[in-house]
Amino acid sequence: MNKFHLAVRLGLGAHGIFHVVEFGLNVVEGAAMSATFTLLSGMLMLAGAFIDHQHHSGAAVPEHSH
Numbered sequence: 001m002n003k004f005h006l007a008v009r010l011g012l013g014a015h016g017i018f019h020v021v022e023f024g025l026n027v028v029e030g031a032a033m034s035a036t037f038t039l040l041s042g043m044l045m046l047a048g049a050f051i052d053h054q055h056h057s058g059a060a061v062p063e064h065s066h
Helices: 003-029 032-057
Strands: none
Touching: 003 032
């Protein structure tokens, strides 16, 4: 894996973690709408990091057969 992909994966993961922490702060403050959008953003960032990791680690993703 090249350094660019590693930096992107680490950046997405860190950004996702920051959003999850921000979600917790929004819940404590009682900001339900902000908490919802923040949690969705955080999950999207973490999913991007996870997908990038799977894609570059050679892990096979099972395909659905119909």
